Amino acid sequence: MKPLPLPKQKNLRADCAWVIYQILEQGKSSRDCLERVQRRHNVRDNAWLQEMSLGVMRKLPLLQHWLRTLLDRPLKGNKKVLEHLIMLGLYQLAFSRVSKHAAVGETVAAASYLGGTGLKGLVNAVLRNFQREELASRPVEDPIINSGLPKWLFKAIDSAYNDDAHAVRQATNDMAPIWLRVNSRQINKGDFASLLTKANVEFSFSDEHENGIVLKSREDITALPGFDKGFFAVQDGAAQLAAHYLNPQNGERVLDCCAAPGGKTGHIAELAPKLAYCLALDADEKRLQRVHENMDRLKHSVEIKQGDATNPSQWWDGELFDRILLDAPCSATGVIRRHPDIRWLRKSSDIDNLAALQREILNALWKLLKPGGTLLYATCSILPKENKAQVTRFIAETEDANLQPIIKTETNENPGRQILPGEQQMDGFYYARLVKSSCAIK
Structure with missing residues (x-):
């Protein structure tokens, strides 16, 4: 056109x-x-x-x-x-x-x-x-028209979720709430909650999120108390789980790959403020500007680099990482309720291309991980081809890759935690945690 x-x-x-x-x-x-x-x-x-x-x-x-x-x-x-x-x-x-x-x-x-x-x-x-x-x-009468989704995605959800497909599609069309993550290095959650109350901002807490707050109405984020002081970041509850599942420790080297706009990087820095090294990497130089802005506002000090994750020789300093967060490029089908244009920007053919790119990045980054180190694979997708199928294949093909379950029901054939849109008010997200053995024997 x-x-x-x-x-x-x-x-x-x-x-x-x-x-x-x-x-x-x-x-x-x-x-x-x-x-x-x-x-x-x-x-x-x-x-x-x-x-x-x-x-x-x-x-x-x-x-x-x-x-x-x-x-x-x-x-x-x-x-x-x-x-x-x-x-x-x-x-x-x-x-x-x-x-x-x-x-x-x-x-x-x-x-x-x-x-x-x-x-x-x-x-x-x-x-x-x-x-x-x-x-x-x-x-x-047409269920596809009523779903508000393109035909390919309607069918993909049907195939993946069977009897639950209607509920998944319905949640995909709901309005997403605004989540905040309190920056624990600047203020504690109780004190920040008091500031919100004084500003007549209604909110609720989340049992699963130590520093998570859900706003009950749409608000001008920049007008909330403490925005300029870096008291909080805007980050969905599902995304807030990434740093906890990665579990960074002081003194470690950590890579946050595909890091823009920097929400997870900031959370990593808050959980382990004395990291030996933290690198926020992204291929998109324009989006990296958001990482710089967020780190400055939140008062975190990390290294920020532009680079192609499939080609570490461009940006890697040669030292292995203790922990790697790979927030892989994906279809973003788990955040359609927040970004409804995504459903029309994605095509069915994109999924195979994205899965191939995810596989390439995963293989490249695994080589940068120390023996005994942890890699957390994450997407904001609800499609199995990008999630559990990707991780299942990687475990089967990689001798020193071992699943470290996040939830009790995980197996090598059914790895990871799939969060669906609307679950505990969160966006759709997938996580799988892998540990590299010290020798190539499982």
Whole structure:
């Protein structure tokens, strides 16, 4: 699809339609697209832009179904973006608190900002017919459309989770809560909780997370008490388990591979503040800037390097590591509820490619681990091909790799802990812990 420039003049709904177009037609992430348009708007409108654009991602199959019902023929070329504007209008009418009058009138007006002045009548007619025919109240029988997922992912979840598949899909579409991790090197959890209470911020604790706090409503993170002082990091509960499972000890050498944006690196530094060496590695130089910013704010001192994990000769100093956290590149299917655009950015073919990359990185990093050392393999995926199948294969093919169970039910054929979206309010995540034997005998 031909690139579409950002509208010259800002308009809330036109800019939102442009974001939707960038994601669905250009394969851009919502983070990058939203960042561009949010520079043009105020804080309140930025929240609306995020809510609406990501809401369309969650309901896309149903919105497309309605669009096909109402539109005689698809729009093409530089008018294609008007389909995305119409879907935004449909979403407002069916799923938002926006008044019906504004949902129609303001969406029609936005067409002019997208080069569609001559098609304002069409946009108006489609939205009016949607209301007149009461399509929002008509049930749709297709379970894939109702799931809000692409067909390949719907089937992949079915295959992996059988009777639990419906619950997994449903949790994937739920809104994710905001988790904080209290920085124990700056403040204890009780004192930080008191600060939140004084600021009238409602929250709850988690039994499994020593320093985890779950906010009960959406908040401006930068306005929370102690943000500038590094009192906390924003990190989902599932991700907070990584440093605990790795269990770093003072005096050790630790590698956090694929570390950006640095949440797990910071947690490692908090649990073992006197590490001999801690390296945060990532291939993406732009994302490493976030690691620098987070380490500065949290007041942690670690080494940060850009490098290809499959080619350690580029960045490794030659000394073996005691512990390695490999947060492997993955499909991110476990965090779709937090980043709903992921479902449309991923394709079925990506899974095999990602599994091959994970295997290559795992093989490369294993050589950097000391005998007796620990490697924690992690993904934010819920697909077995990236998780237990990957670890099962590695154990079978690697003589000195031994499973160190995280949960009691683990075996070499069924390794690791799979956390599903919504479990204890956490994102979907997978962990498997491997220990390197001192000789190649199991």
